[in-house]
Amino acid sequence: MDDNKQNRTVIEAEIPMGTVHPAALEPYRLRLFVEDEIVRDAEITVGVNHRGVERIMEGLPVEKANSLTEKICGICSNSHIWNSCRTGEIALGIEVPERATYIRIIMEELERLHSHLLYLAHGSEVLGHETFSMRLFYIRETVMDLLGMIGGNRVQYGSAVLGGVRPRCELDEMRLQKITEGMDLLEEKITAFADRFVSDPMVMSRITGVGVISQKDALRLACTGPTLRATGVARDLRREMEEYDPFEFDVITQDDGDVKSQLLMRVFENFEAIKIIRQAVRDLPDGPITNRSWEMQDTPLTKSYIEVPRGTLYHSYSLEDGRVRNCVIRTPSMANIGAMQHACIGHHITDAQLSVVQCDPCFTCTDRAIEIIKI
């Protein structure tokens, strides 16, 4: 018997949730080990929706492979294609025009906005607050319209290409005006929501002190992104990305590490995203949006990290005859799974889904590895 088994808590019963549970919205299995409805241990398993994207990418021409990465996630599709292109650009030494970088950042921050609003809406739904959820989805529509206007689609925008952005994502005066108006509207709506949210005693009593992840645990469990920042760690990869150098923004942190902190974290990050978009629109440089003067060559394994709405996204691949080799992708939810399990422990079963959802999981995108076993 291993040490792990000896140290295990005595478990009264297991309540398995999933792989498809109506509150989860994603296929994952949450096993809750409970004692009188209090969770004593939790276990999350992913792997039921593995699509083998890396395997499919293997051997594809790099631009096709980049496009494919966008299909990994329906929420942060732009983040994937941007990071994949960024990996290729680092490997091939492609200089991205400044205007293209600004457009990419506008897209990325719009995506952060819609992802955070979706998170808040989903969180409210799991909380049982259908009205908040519906209203947040309405607020999100403004962002979706803007993304649709720029990228041509509401989910798969296909904006980034090696060396810049696609011609259809060029921002003319009319589009810039619409983005500015959209930001004004969003700021007003999100402020109104935030006021209503924090002044609701019933909601606050449900989320305060629930699903706590301490700073020590967050670091121990290698959390990333807003999940980490909600525990008081001011780590935002955007500060280390040269693309974000021209922009002024604050790294939002919260101290308590509970569901309340996680939700407020995203609310305040929305304002920072709006701030960045406004700066990008105001200072958008003139010039080309694509650099086509580069040559394909074989490259060693190259990696790229960017800060996406859920945390740090990692892409790496090498190039051989213009084709992708040894591709590895790691999404932020992979890093946050430990925290999700940890956050459930000690709380009521009803709080378990909330504790998982507070880390903004995206399990379908996280399904990157499988283990074949004999049954």
Next chain:
Amino acid sequence: MDLTYSLIAVIGTLVVAFIVSLFLPGIERKFIHARIQQRVGPPITSPGIMAPLKFFFKQTITPESPMPRLYNALPLISLIIVVILLLFLIPQMYFVGALASIIALVGFLKVEEIMYMFMGSLSRSVLSVRMPFPDKAKGAAHPETPQSFFEDLSSLRAFRLIAFGSFPLYIAMFVAVAMTGSIYLQDIINYQQVHGPILFTVAGVMGAIVFFIGYMILLNEYPFAILKGKPDVVEGPYLEYAAKYRAYVYITRGFLMFTLATLFATLFLGIAPNILNPSFIITLIVALLFPMLMAVLSAFSPIFTYKQFYPTVAGVSIIGVLAIVAALL
């Protein structure tokens, strides 16, 4: 003549109650929830009429249950209990004596509550089935743990609801008893015809608030939806009901909404349900107001866990006890 009159009153009241109750879930969803949530919402007939109709014509499945026939019969039994409850509220039925008393009504409501426990303990849904192999990717932290089904959980919660959750409703019912000094509905109504409705007294107002909270708890509406919370037990006791059995569930809920509102009108306004009495319109207004108020409150509430549920029930029960004390003074 008297017998014909009584038969018309009883059957007519039940029929009207049945028809009105079919619209209540639709009113709740369409005019309150949907309006608050700034969406169109379903047609008013959808949740109460069209959905049960649809379910009656769906193929019936055999549920995973140790006693499938009993399990399937429970929604119908539940409906019959609620019909009986309304039946004994009708003045023409007061000749049955003890059955038309608060004690009997409490008994019927308790039986209705126990149904949720039976539903939970007799169901085994596919949602809780263990995977056919141990979770090797994670190392299977607790591989041999006995498994609990969602329905077990809801059954346990139903037991707790019977033990303490429905306290407020019963306490509020005894406000009328304390004020009138009788457990019989006839006496309670007669008292209010002489002294005016109990609702317009201090004890009555307190009792009405407590009754309303109890009404929401008994109907398992948000924020008190601990039996069927989406984040954990999904639909709890109702999870496995399909086809016509689900239709009974829908109809029972609408009928219970109407019956509890009628009970309120009887105990706090002194107006018993009788289609041949013009004051029946007040019963109908109460029956419409209660779901509407409940829908407003539930649209702005998150789901409670025990952490919020226990203090709420305790606090409301204390107000109920104070109302009884005020009624006795």
